[in-house]
Amino acid sequence: MDTAYPDPELAPGARPEFSIDELARKAGTTVRNVRAYQDRGLLPPPQRRGRKGIYDDAHLSRLRIIGRLLERGYTLANIGELIETWEKGNSISQLLGLETALASPWTDEVPDYIDLPGLLAKFGASIKGPALDKAVALDLIQPEGPRYRVPSPRMLYAGAELVKAGIPLEDMLDVVASLRQNVEEAANVMVRLVATHVFDAKYGEDLPPPKDMEELADLVWRLRPLVEMAVLPEVARAMEKSANRVLGDRLAQVLEHMHDR
DSSP states (O other): OOOOOGGGOOOOOOSOOOOOOHHHHHSEEEEEEEEHHHTTSOOOOOOTTTTEEEEEEEHHHHHHHHHHHHHHOOHHHHHHHHHHHHHHHHHHHHHHHHHHHHHHHHHOOEEEEEEEHHHHHHGGGSSTTTHHHHHHTTTTTTTETTTTESSSSSHHHHHHHHHTTTTOOHHHHHHHHHHHHHHHHHHHHHHHHIIIIIIIIHHHOOOOOHHHHHHHHHHHHHHHHHHHHHHHHHHHHHOOOOOOOHHHHHHHHHHHHHOOO
16 A cells, blocks of 8 residues: 655654653553553563664554453453463463454554644644644644644644645534544454454464464465455545535536526
8 A cells, every 4th residue: 555645754763662751642551650660571672772672563553452351350460471371381472463453553654743833834724723623633633742643644634735725624523523433433343253254263362373373374464455455445436435425416516507697
């Protein structure tokens, strides 16, 4: 998939890297928890660049898995035992390969940053007040000190272009909120299909055996673009249908008006 988008201010850079604060926020946990997991050996240490620790997608994937296990009632001691068991009898890389396939981000976008003057330059005064609060609540922009982290620069660019075309920002954010709910419901259904027919059918609640790990990880990676292939045509079909209905009716009214004259 082509990752380019036409906004030079937010051009993607290298593979995503995170500070400990960014990693904690992205994983929905705290810096204190990240350090605690490292102390217990549940999370690999970061790369060191001088005095700064650098984390990557592998750390994010592990944190998300730890979070899921905690939600299911496992204690940190239980999780440590699971990892220790694997390390004793199996290659931990097999487990981590499946872990990464399941939990790593499903987008290749690289987040960027923008400050308030930058937002004002893109959106004008419409970004002030309620619209800014709504954009933050939707996680489209994330406050970090004097600037904002932008998880999806493409979304920011598209929004700015739509505002330039005359669409009110707050109305557009309402559409995003509605769209997100519908998309999340559809995503949950599709993921449950995979879980039921690929994982549960073979293993139930048990962890897949080591010999199956690599094959399952490969399957998950192959399913990712297939899911996108299934979803995007439906989005295009819905947009075409709506455009033909709404804009087609408008065009017909214009033609009728011209004929009556």
